[in-house]
Amino acid sequence: MENMILFLAIFASFVGILLSLYGYILYIIRAFGVSVGWGLAFIFLPFANLVFLFMHWEEAKEPFLISLIGGVISGAGVALVNIFGFQFLQTLPLP
DSSP states (O other): HHHHHHHHHHHHHHHHHHEEEEEEEHHHHHHHHHOOOHHHHHHSTTHHHHHHHHHHHHHHHHHHHHHHHHHHHHHHHHHHHHHHHHHHHHHHHOO
């Protein structure tokens, strides 16, 4: 049973990472859709994504929420991997 939960936790981690990556790419596309300057600032300046989020909420809402949901799923998966992975390793015989 723990092996199945461990597999699902690892799967959830990867799905969350892919979902966050999809949201971030969509976020960059939306920034370039507003202007090339926003897109370049989004890529090269550290907090331009937050400024873009607050100034262009309607364009940035969907990709931001997709990335946020992906981060939550990934974080939950990693937490479960830590719990059940440690229990799984304790059941393995020592060499």
